[in-house]
Amino acid sequence: MAVTIAKERWTSKVNELVLGTDPNVVKVGGDSTLPFLFFEGEMPNRPVVALEVLDLEPADWPDILKAPFEGVLADPVAWAKKNVEYGADLVCLRLISAHPDFKNASPEDCAKTAKAVADAVNVPLVVVGCGVEEKDAEIMPVVGEALAGKVALLGCATPNNYKTITAACMVNGHSIIASSPLDINLAKQLNILITEMGLAANRIAIDPLVGALGYGIEYAYSIMERARLGALTGDKMLAMPVICFVGQEAWKAKESKAPNDEAPEWGDQARRAVLWEVMTAVTFAQASGAIMVMRHPESAKQFKAHIDKMMEPVKY
């Protein structure tokens, strides 16, 4: 009995976002289908992995997360290089030293670190601030200028600080991360505000502020599915690739942090923690996540192996 394959006729597609410079550019987005459904559309670019670097030695990382970075945790440049060795498609530098609670580092110090990291690796860079909106608005213009020509992805822009970050991207040729908490309308609104300043829509990545597996993943999952459906049916303000900060969320979960003696009924911590990060990323890839910002090299490796398989087209 012949089955007539059910194909949706989508009218639109996701923007293609280009990061980095030749010959090391990384492209994401461009999809004209739901994730991995090659029988009805194109998925020209695979979901990519950015491995994270902090510019301050992380205080609260569990040992199994620190172990692969032994000796480089206090040196962002060496750490970034290590990430590239581990197969990262991108490096995500997080400037937490700027946080008023930590070093309250100056914009110039942040820019220096960012420049040093950018010069040390050949993969494109994602640079995010410390999460304090006003402070990020201060550092990003200086960081953006120091990275001029590198075509980086800068964030995270919110309704309170998008103006300076957008300007920094426009002047220096970067793209922007637009963050909004698990709300499709807020995401749209921020994209509208940013494009109204003159930054092209294909230079925005949506950050829906995802939660990890077990910690709200279903909200992010459904918001992402809805955004993708919006993009495919012609909503230009939802047609941005989605960036998921998987690592920071997954490594906050009890399931990743609890050592074996605390939770023997949960199995070995090393395996469970890596799986927590992998499964969070795998799930978001199904919902249309394009850039996974991850922490553990083993998670990155496993996620990439999974994506290798998912990217083999099935066409019927």
Added chain:
Amino acid sequence: MGLTGLEIFKQLPKTNCKDCGQPTCLAFAMALAGGKASLDQCPHVSDAAREALDSASAPPIALVKIGAGERAVELGNETVLFRHDKRFEHMTGIAVSVCDTMSADEIAAKVDQINKLVFDRVGQVHSVNLVAVGNCSGDAGKFAEAVKVAFGKTELPLVLMSEDPAAIEKALEITAAKKPLVCGANAANVEAMTNLAKKYDVPMVVRGADLNELAALAEKVAGMGFKQIVLDSGSREVNKVLADQTQIRRQALKRFRPFGYPTIAFADNQDPVQAVADAGVYIAKYAAIVVIGSADPADVLPLITLRLNIYTDPQKPIAVESKVYEIGNVTADSPVYVTTNFSLTYFCVAGDVEASRVPGYILPVDTDGISVMTGWAAGKFTPEKITEMLQTSGIADKVKHRKVIIPGGVAVLSGKLQELSGWEVLVGPRESAGIPSFLKQRWL
């Protein structure tokens, strides 16, 4: 489902005999369409009409039941492609497999391990649902032995994995009373297998070499009068399974009858971590049962958690009980936090309090399970309710101080709360992730 009165009317005898209690056949049809009457009330409908009306009003994906008693598993009855369209109805059944090439002791030990895969999450107990026994040896006698061991060791329903009708019959002789899933029929054995499933009245998997063969086989089995069917498209690689699962679900919702049944997927990737990743895809994308090989809790906990998340009703959030929670080794000086009883909110706060490494008390106020800002906007997270919780929960006896930390998002509550409760109100950060650094500045 969704039949109009007129569509139903066409199938009725149109004699207006009133035996149904309605003045006319049309009135009866209207009552039926509105759910106010049942077809049985008309004694005169023809069998053909009954069949047509039944199948037109049936859900797009049939309900299939495996097992008996408390641990029975229900599959199917799904109605949507995306969880945000409504919700997914029946959680993916997770089956862990054993092989009949293992010794009886090995099987017993693994089944013991499977029985222990029970986890507490968001205040609920979640576990693996099925034990699958594989006829890896190809020998009917060995299979029966293995099935017997597993059957004696677990309350969970079994999946009998053999395509040899002789082996299945032996296994059914032992287990049929507990309604295992026969897995199953294929192009070569479909008649014999279906007859067995009918004889023992147990559900059965139908495997096609591809979607076309699957549709033909499902049609054939249904034609034999058997409808407790679970579909297997035959694909075993994750990219193919995703495509097939998507097709089957889409076609079912379009009421392509041969695909109107729940599905099964096998995460048998040789790489153990990739197998878990594959199983995750199957849980997110429509598999009603996923069979995995690992009984390692480190592999199973993420899958059980993902299943819970994906199958949560988007319109009905999960709540935690409203009571005093103690995080770490609390003392009479430990900080007190209030939040809401939306489980996601509570677990965010609990995780961040834990991350602060400072033991603390958390008081989730009953907001009918909605988040802080939603609860505030809806008038369910108010100074009055927080005061009531501070006074009646017993927290006042547990701590010496009278300081309470509230979420930064509801800073506006602080004046009124302080006045009503007499507690000093500290406005915390907007995001609970800020709790560790907030504590450093404001508590210690």
